Amino acid sequence: LAGKAPTKVLNDGNKIPTLALGTFGFEDIPKMRSAVNYAIEAGYRHIDTAALYDNEQEIGKGISDVLKKGLVKREELFVTTKLWNDKHARDQVVLALRESLAKLGLDYVDLYLIHSPEAMNEDGSPANIDYLDTWKGMEEAKQLGLTKSIGVSNFNTEQIDRIKANSKTVPAVNQIEIHPSNTQEKLVADCFARNIAVMAYSPFGFFVKRGEGNKPGNDDPRMVSIAKKYNKSVTQIVLRYLLDRDLIPIPKSTNQARIQQNIDVFDFHLTPQEIATISSFNKNTSIFS
Ligand SMILES: NC(=O)C1=CN([C@@H]2O[C@H](COP(=O)(O)OP(=O)(O)OC[C@H]3O[C@@H](n4cnc5c(N)ncnc54)[C@H](OP(=O)(O)O)[C@@H]3O)[C@@H](O)[C@H]2O)C=CC1
Numbered sequence: 001l002a003g004k005a006p007t008k009v010l011n012d013g014n015k016i017p018t019l020a021l022g023t024f025g026f027e028d029i030p031k032m033r034s035a036v037n038y039a040i041e042a043g044y045r046h047i048d049t050a051a052l053y054d055n056e057q058e059i060g061k062g063i064s065d066v067l068k069k070g071l072v073k074r075e076e077l078f079v080t081t082k083l084w085n086d087k088h089a090r091d092q093v094v095l096a097l098r099e100s101l102a103k104l105g106l107d108y109v110d111l112y113l114i115h116s117p118e119a120m121n122e123d124g125s126p127a128n129i130d131y132l133d134t135w136k137g138m139e140e141a142k143q144l145g146l147t148k149s150i151g152v153s154n155f156n157t158e159q160i161d162r163i164k165a166n167s168k169t170v171p172a173v174n175q176i177e178i179h180p181s182n183t184q185e186k187l188v189a190d191c192f193a194r195n196i197a198v199m200a201y202s203p204f205g206f207f208v209k210r211g212e213g214n215k216p217g218n219d220d221p222r223m224v225s226i227a228k229k230y231n232k233s234v235t236q237i238v239l240r241y242l243l244d245r246d247l248i249p250i251p252k253s254t255n256q257a258r259i260q261q262n263i264d265v266f267d268f269h270l271t272p273q274e275i276a277t278i279s280s281f282n283k284n285t286s287i288f289s
């Protein structure tokens with residue numbers, strides 16, 4: 001009953017499955033319960049959510065279904081969630097994680113991330129809270145056993161180094177936007193040099209800008225020819241490209257066939273030349289800006 005994605009050992013010794021189901025999309029919240037069921041049935045063992053996504057309750061129902069069906073045991077699952085920007089005060093972190101856990105119906109998560117270095121007030125205005133204080137709250141959450149690992153998201157090298165220089169715990173993970181048009185080679189190398197694993201969000205951001213259809217369907221002849229060679233789809237080639245760079249992609253889908261397709265990427269490898277070809281699409285452009 002092992003999952004399809006191999007695991008990677010984090011700097012704290014915990015093991016993380018190297019591909020996760022993405023779950024962001026407010027209009028998709030009602031579909032998340034079935035998406036989690038489809039994903040676990042297809043061999044996913046890692047689910048990525050966040051307090052921001054407002055779907056932890058539906059995901060919790062999906063997790064409860066698969067546990068009840070006996071498809072997996074809790075310890076075979078890896079659940080990642082994130083602290084939103086309006087809960088950065090040190091004494092809010094444990095409370096925010098307890099709220100997420102209650103919604104998920106779990107007594108611990110596997111990975112808790114600071115969603116972004118930017119602290120905000122509830123109205124979205126900037127708050128004057130240093131993420132070093134937030135990180136202390138994260139360490140407390142870990143000490144309490146509410147999360148196995150702690151990490152960050154959307155942090156740059158300088159911000160990671162400030163945590164490293166001022167804290168006992170180094171982030172286990174940095175979750176950032178990575179796809180062929182935003183390859184992030186420097187930040188990834190900096191994370192790896194510090195023994196920090198990297199999760200790649202918006203893996204299909206190569207094909208679409210947010211709000212412009214959101215339907216990957218790339219027909220670039222170079223991508224199509226690599227896909228033909230391996231008898232895979234272009235989206236599968238993008239996921240394999242990220243895996244072959246030792247990253248942990250987070251493809252989001254609520255559609256059963258696409259959920260299955262997105263994890264069917266562990267039976268081939270790209271050549272260094274193909275990886276270089278795909279990296280040559282880099283424009284250092286974020287889909288969010
Ligand atoms: N830490 C952070 O700040 C951020 C984290 N994330 C995380 O990363 C995840 C993934 O990123 P996200 O921005 O959602 O986008 P993705 O790059 O995962 O793309 C999702 C889109 O692609 C479609 N799709 C999925 N699989 C296929 C396929 N095989 N063929 C064709 N279309 C497909 C989906 O539609 P459909 O569902 O209909 O299949 C959806 O429209 C998020 O869901 C979230 O968990 C994302 C952004 C920021």
Ligand SMILES: O=C1CO[C@H](CO)[C@@H](O)[C@@H]1O
Nearest residue numbers: 024050052115116210288
């Ligand atoms: O995780 C996330 C999902 O996407 C949002 C934008 O649409 C981001 O703001 C957020 O960080």
